[in-house]
Amino acid sequence: MVPKLQNSILVEIQSGESEKNLETCNLIWKSLLENKMDRKALLINLGGGVITDMGAFSASTFKRGIPFLQIPTTLLSMVDASVGGKTGIDFMGVKNILGTFTSPLGVWIHTPFLNSLSREEIQSGFSEIVKHGLIADVELFENIESEFPEVMEMDDSLEAFVIRSIEIKNRIVLGDPYERGRRKLLNFGHTLGHALESHSFTTRHPLNHGQAIAMGMVMESFLSYKSAYISIQELNRINRVLKYLFPPRPISEKDYDRLYEIIQNDKKNVSGAINFTFLEGIGKGIIDQTANNQEILEAFKYFNSILDIS
Ligand SMILES: NC(=O)c1ccc[n+]([C@@H]2O[C@H](COP(=O)([O-])OP(=O)(O)OC[C@H]3O[C@@H](n4cnc5c(N)ncnc54)[C@H](O)[C@@H]3O)[C@@H](O)[C@H]2O)c1
Numbered sequence: 445m446v447p448k449l450q451n452s453i454l455v456e457i458q459s460g461e462s463e464k465n466l467e468t469c470n471l472i473w474k475s476l477l478e479n480k481m482d483r484k485a486l487l488i489n490l491g492g493g494v495i496t497d498m499g500a501f502s503a504s505t506f507k508r509g510i511p512f513l514q515i516p517t518t519l520l521s522m523v524d525a526s527v528g529g530k531t532g533i534d535f536m537g538v539k540n541i542l543g544t545f546t547s548p549l550g551v552w553i554h555t556p557f558l559n560s561l562s563r564e565e566i567q568s569g570f571s572e573i574v575k576h577g578l579i580a581d582v583e584l585f586e587n588i589e590s591e592f593p594e595v596m597e598m599d600d601s602l603e604a605f606v607i608r609s610i611e612i613k614n615r616i617v618l619g620d621p622y623e624r625g626r627r628k629l630l631n632f633g634h635t636l637g638h639a640l641e642s643h644s645f646t647t648r649h650p651l652n653h654g655q656a657i658a659m660g661m662v663m664e665s666f667l668s669y670k671s672a673y674i675s676i677q678e679l680n681r682i683n684r685v686l687k688y689l690f691p692p693r694p695i696s697e698k699d700y701d702r703l704y705e706i707i708q709n710d711k712k713n714v715s716g717a718i719n720f721t722f723l724e725g726i727g728k729g730i731i732d733q734t735a736n737n738q739e740i741l742e743a744f745k746y747f748n749s750i751l752d753i754s
């Protein structure tokens with residue numbers, strides 16, 4: 445591929461989470477240095493969340509920060525990774541452990557990129573769109589409900605969901621850029637979802653991020669119901685959408701203890717208490733909630749119990 449921009453260089457990076465590390469950053473920094481890029485150079489990050497996170501991190505540290513532009517090409521990077529100013533790479537096996545909070549010059553969205561994504565990749569991003577509806581925009585959630593079953597098809601409505609979703613994340617992040625409070629709304633579904641996702645990597649059937657977070661959202665909605673924040677009708681509506689879009693997998697009883705261990709080590713926890721974001725209704729999240737071992741166990745059991753109900 446020949447770069448069309450004048451005075452530009454092309455740095456090509458392999459895709460995949462395994463490339464999101466210091467070695468790849470070295471290649472980027474080396475290339476910038478060898479090509480005498482100054483502080484006014486612009487780094488354009490074209491790719492999925494791995495590229496936008498790592499490119500942003502490389503730009504934010506090179507010469508104490510050069511401007512960068514995000515051009516996300518996956519649904520997840522459009523609605524989540526490119527928005528909010530979190531840059532990062534993995535280190536010593538720990539995900540996103542090195543990073544900065546730095547905003548791009550802009551995020552350019554071109555939805556035709558989505559045409560070549562697999563269903564799993566679309567699912568991954570779509571679960572964050574559903575999450576944005578659940579925590580902050582009842583209308584978005586209702587639109588998703590009303591577009592069943594074609595809701596993830598590539599058409600104008602998917603584009604509308606992308607735009608709405610970015611607006612929601614942006615609004616939340618602008619109010620709390622460093623995650624001291626309201627930004628934690630975005631963690632809905634992720635306390636239990638992340639544990640399922642990490643654990644699944646040690647098995648022969650890894651879950652994609654979207655599936656894991658959707659399962660997490662079902663269980664965290666259940667915990668919200670148990671805390672009397674949402675009604676049984678709301679819980680059932682949420683389950684209907686999530687079960688249809690992200691066909692769930694049962695959680696094996698023999699994994700309960702290991703999952704609980706992972707949850708206890710979650711970096712969102714404070715002073716030993718497991719930190720959750722719950723729902724106070726569809727379209728309204730509530731941060732800094734907690735649940736004990738017994739309640740979490742109940743959520744796993746509840747999850748398995750609804751699998752055969754259509
Ligand atoms: N910074 C944040 O706030 C934030 C938020 C969420 C996720 N993330 C990060 O995002 C990353 C995951 O992002 P991702 O799911 O985009 O992963 P990814 O970048 O690995 O992309 C997934 C796959 O899709 C391919 N791909 C990219 N664009 C394509 C296209 N248009 N057509 C076909 N294939 C295409 C990639 O080559 C890759 O194989 C993780 O590293 C995660 O930590 C960051």
Ligand SMILES: [Zn+2]
Nearest residue numbers: 572634653657
């Ligand atoms: Zn997520």
